[in-house]
Amino acid sequence: MEPEKSGLLGCRQPRERILDDTLHQFNALKIWSDLDYDLVNSLISGNARLLIAIDEVSLNQLDLRLVASLEIDSVTSTTHDVDSVRRDGLDSVQIFLSPEMAIGDTVDVTIYYRGTPAIIDSWGGMRFGQASGWRPQICYSMGDGLDLEPPPANYSWLPCFADPTDKVLWEAWLRVPQDRVGVSAGIRLDSVANPDGTSIWHYRLDQPVSTYLLFVSVSEYEIMTQRDSNPVIENFVYPSRWTQAQIHFEPVPQCLDAFAAHFGPYVFERFGYNMTRIGDMEHATCVSHYDAAVVNGRTYDWLLFHELSHHWWGNWVTVADWRDLWLNEGFATYCEALGMEWVRGEEEFRNYVRTDLQPAARNAGNASTIYDPDYYWGAIVYEKGACVLHMLRWVMGDSLFFSSLRDYGQQFAFANATTVEFQSVCESHYDSTLQWFFDEWVFEGTGYPQFDIILEPTNTFSLTQSQSGTQFSMPVEIEFWSGDQLTSTDTVWVNPELASYDPDVPFDSVSLDPRGWILKTLHYFPNVSANDAVRPSDFEISSAYPNPFNPTLTVSYESPRPQPVTMRAYNVQGQLAVEKTALASAGSNTLVWNAEHQASGVYVIQLSTQTATRTVKAVLLK
Structure with a gap:
């Protein structure tokens, strides 16, 4: 899930606890969803069937979540008598059954409901959107909320519960207008056109996932297939972004294969992305992907890689x-x-x-x-x-x-x-x-080490940590240099205490952690006889702060020599927002951008010299 980098950052406020989980004393095994989607009137109607195992204590009621804006017409069961249905508490449903549900019992209930899903969160839940510019009409769900505690938000359209340990199988039928395409989790079994001008899209997921990973999306999609099997890779793309999608999604099959080689086989039958108004969210088998990120070029490879990897770390x-x-x-x-x-x-x-x-x-x-x-x-x-x-x-x-x-x-x-x-x-x-x-x-620890390195005239150096709070111990790689000649590389164990090192090699400068493994800052204090002990060896961005920012962003960078540096900032559509050039000095430098007249969102900040380009992302949040 990438809410911040998508440019749709949720409010940083205390999380709202919506319901204690102590009443969730059962295990949902499978959910079937059969819903009609009215995109013009922002309505859903139909039913959800739940197969539930009673595995903790005997019960006489089932407690679920469903927004109050969705009216329950009836509840039926093939295994028990439905005595009553109540809606006590915030967006809650209590289904009273008899006889008592004993440990070991399996319960099969179907809930019929309809209405307009309420907006429950600044990001998560179900939303409808009408056609606007290049964006077509759409209905889509996002499984997590930024402001909810716990985060799952699917109860805005689906009777369920928020426990991540409650993993379910899934099957869905989406009845939509014939000129629209329905998408959900799992393999697509079929799509059938009906005489009444609707189509039914049928999906089934045979691998258990947490309920926050379930989703639906309905829009004017075209299906872009990148692989026919092992697994199927298909993306659901707006017609207006078909050309851009060919380049944007290009690295997905190669990255999926690389992740499978290093993490273990991809365990689902399908993978892909479906474009939505906000994003991204790692729904099972099909990521809901921020539509404005589908641009010409490969700017958003990082976002594709992030969400793809969740199918190992989050979904599996x-x-x-x-x-x-x-x-x-x-x-x-x-x-x-x-x-x-x-x-x-x-x-x-x-x-x-x-x-x-x-x-x-x-x-x-x-x-x-x-x-x-x-x-x-x-x-x-x-x-x-x-x-x-x-x-x-x-x-x-x-x-x-x-x-x-x-x-x-x-x-x-x-x-x-x-x-x-x-x-x-x-x-x-x-x-x-x-x-x-x-x-x-x-x-237990917070922050990161801030190393002070003091070079002595006696061919030794000392290393201390100047940050307050947590002090860190870990192995650190150090390179020793004499002029432009690398004389030795060693790995030393850095302790919080003042440590003096006397390497058995000649040196007049050192490079700590040259390959950038450690989260840290470095401050070098050369002795008077070692004035040239430290100088940047590469052109690099040190930081961009604050992030998120409003409206001023400061970009710190290191330059190995005096040279012109050009800063460019691009929005999510690849449009140039600012371009400015400054003469950098050898060492540490900063460039400042005032984005007062720019819209909120994610920006790619690019610093370029004649020989190198470095990038960093920052979020403008007004």
Whole structure:
């Protein structure tokens, strides 16, 4: 899920707790949905059938969620008598059945309902939209809400519950106008034209997923097929964006194959994207994708990679508790970079980590831990979570890291996992404790190390951490240079205490973490006899802050020498919003953009010299 980077950032406010989960004492096995979609009048009508296992305690009622704006006409059951139906509590449904539902019983109920789904969240739930410009008429659902606690929002159109451990099979029939296409989770079984001018689109998902991953979407789609089998890859595209979609979705099959090679086989029968007014959301087998991102060029590869990866991290293995959300979103954000590595090459991968992930993670501050964060949908969970995986890869090495991911997937396939369980899998491959790592970076620690490096005239240097709060311990790679000659590379264990290092090689400068594994900042303090000890070796963006911003954004960057640098900012449609050139000095520099007259949304900020280009994304939120 990528609500922030899509340019549709939800309000950063305390999460609204909508319902305690203590009444959810059953296990839904399968849901059948049979609904008519009236796009002109913003209405749905039909039924949802639920097959439920009673597996915790005996019950005489079933408690579900459904918005009050949807009127329940009747409830039937093939296994029990329906005594009464009540709607006590916020958007709640109580179905009283007899005889008592005992442990081991299976209950089959069908709920008939109709109405206009209420707007329950700034982002999630079901929405209707009329044709506007290049956008056609549409009805679509988004499975999570930004302002809800817990996040799932499908109760705006489907009787269900919000527990991520309640994984279900799914089958759906969508009755829509014949000039519209219906999309839902699973493989498409058929589409049948009716004499009354409607069509029924039929889908079935045979792999269990959490209910927040179910969805429907109806619009004037054309189906763009990229692969016919193993798995089917098809995208549901507006006719007005058909040409752009050919380039936009081009890397998807290659990236899917790369993820399967490193994480384990793709386990669903179909994959693709369906264009919607907002996005993105990793619905099972078909991502609801922000329509304005479908532009000429490959600007949004990162977004495609992120959502695709959720079919391993989120859909195949799902968090057991929302406090562990980084196992979904931090993983998928790191997969943005991994997609760059396996589709575009290592240089693109390193650049993406340095200019997109690490600056956003540093800008996130130290307000909360990654586990049980104060805010689910921010950079602490997403970009900092990704940087933690990047560092874990460095600590474990590629072979053990990726074998751990594959094993983690297999152990918790179609089930739920916690951070503790992921840590345990990693330790079983690493053959040593990683408690120190997970405590500092996930469970207890906040922020990141800010290293001060002091070079001494005696061919030694010392390394300290100047940040307040959490102090970090971890292995760090160091390069030793004498003039322009690399004399040695070593890996040292950095402790919070003042550490002095006396390498047995000549050097007059050092480069700490040259390949950018660690989330950090560096401050060099050369001794008077080592004035040239540190100078930037590459043109790089250090950070873009604040992010989100309104209206002024400051971009910090490093330049190895004096040179002209041009900054360009592009909106989500690829339109140039600003262009300015400044003369950079050797060392640290900044460029400032005042976006007072620009619209809210995500912007790609590009800094260019004659020989290099670096990019970073920032969200303008007015």
